[in-house]
Amino acid sequence: MIWTVTFNPSRDMTFVLDGRLEPGTIDVATSVYARSGGKGNNVARVVRALGDSVGAVGFYGGAIGDLVCRGLEEQGIVVLGEPVNGETRTCLTMVGRGGAEITEIREKGPPVRPPAADRLLRRLLERVTPGDWVTLSGSLPPELPPSVWADWVRALNPRTRGVFVDTSGDNLRAANSANPLAMVPNRDEWNASGLSVTGSVIVTEGAEGATWYPKPGVVRRLRPPRVAVNNTVGAGDAFLGGMVHGLNRGEGWEQALVWAVAVAAASVTSPGVADVDPVVARSLISQVVLE
Numbered sequence: 001m002i003w004t005v006t007f008n009p010s011r012d013m014t015f016v017l018d019g020r021l022e023p024g025t026i027d028v029a030t031s032v033y034a035r036s037g038g039k040g041n042n043v044a045r046v047v048r049a050l051g052d053s054v055g056a057v058g059f060y061g062g063a064i065g066d067l068v069c070r071g072l073e074e075q076g077i078v079v080l081g082e083p084v085n086g087e088t089r090t091c092l093t094m095v096g097r098g099g100a101e102i103t104e105i106r107e108k109g110p111p112v113r114p115p116a117a118d119r120l121l122r123r124l125l126e127r128v129t130p131g132d133w134v135t136l137s138g139s140l141p142p143e144l145p146p147s148v149w150a151d152w153v154r155a156l157n158p159r160t161r162g163v164f165v166d167t168s169g170d171n172l173r174a175a176n177s178a179n180p181l182a183m184v185p186n187r188d189e190w191n192a193s194g195l196s197v198t199g200s201v202i203v204t205e206g207a208e209g210a211t212w213y214p215k216p217g218v219v220r221r222l223r224p225p226r227v228a229v230n231n232t233v234g235a236g237d238a239f240l241g242g243m244v245h246g247l248n249r250g251e252g253w254e255q256a257l258v259w260a261v262a263v264a265a266a267s268v269t270s271p272g273v274a275d276v277d278p279v280v281a282r283s284l285i286s287q288v289v290l291e
């Protein structure tokens with residue numbers, strides 16, 4: 001089982017426009033996609049599309065929270081949700097000029113008090129088994145301190161096959177202090193963190209692919225296939241989903257990372273956020289280069 005944790009879930013709405021987004025004008029979307037989102041839920045949807053059993057863990061409130069949970073369950077994802085006051089947030093992505101211009105507007109999300117985080121962690125610890133993997137992704141809702149990342153990594157890493165972290169800033173530094181099995185930030189997030197490689201780090205670099213630091217002093221490059229870009233939002237989540245799916249089916253790191261690059265490229269070709277067609281991903285795998 002793969003558990004994907006989303007501290008700050010959202011309902012993600014993607015509006016695709018014909019031309020470019022013009023502030024101050026009225027436009028009609030050519031297509032609209034609604035997804036159960038937040039970084040961890042994107043990972044959950046990708047892993048599920050690839051065929052694994054997934055548990056999505058997060059805080060939910062109000063009617064939007066119900067919608068997000070129902071959307072996950074409809075895809076066969078098990079939801080482990082802790083109720084919170086307020087309404088789960090909505091995040092808006094506007095895709096203009098055939099994917100060349102992407103505008104995102106995000107809500108902060110309802111506040112979550114630290115005791116609610118402790119309760120959810122205890123509930124997850126009751127459910128995980130030593131054969132499971134855990135991903136922790138995204139931002140924190142208001143009122144949760146970055147130390148939550150260290151607490152969750154420290155509690156879950158020894159009780160599972162491993163915890164993976166995809167976050168930024170103080171959250172990334174806090175998670176790093178607790179030695180997760182690997183971290184998967186993007187290039188900007190990694191550079192801004194000021195961290196140096198101590199454990200395994202995979203830095204994703206958009207159309208450039210990714211750089212893998214398996215341990216201090218070793219650097220490997222992953223070159224992606226050339227694909228038609230429709231929406232790059234959620235490519236990092238697709239990457240993490242592909243990676244943990246590969247590891248879960250028994251692949252070594254090299255093979256799992258090549259697969260992750262193919263899955264992320266498949267996600268980029270689709271207009272929805274982190275929508276992966278496994279057939280497309282498989283067709284791209286031979287074009288991925290690991291140096």
Ligand SMILES: Nc1ncnc2c1ncn2[C@@H]1O[C@H](COP(=O)(O)OP(=O)(O)OP(=O)(O)O)[C@@H](O)[C@H]1O
Nearest residue numbers: 186204205206207209210224233234235236237264
């Ligand atoms: N244009 C592209 N062509 C091929 N592969 C891409 C492209 N853009 C991204 N990818 C793949 O997706 C991976 C993750 O992309 P990126 O580094 O942009 O993630 P990110 O910034 O974390 O995205 P998000 O947080 O929105 O999920 C890259 O390592 C790469 O393998």
Ligand SMILES: [Mg+2]
Nearest residue numbers: 166186236237
């Ligand atoms: Mg990311």
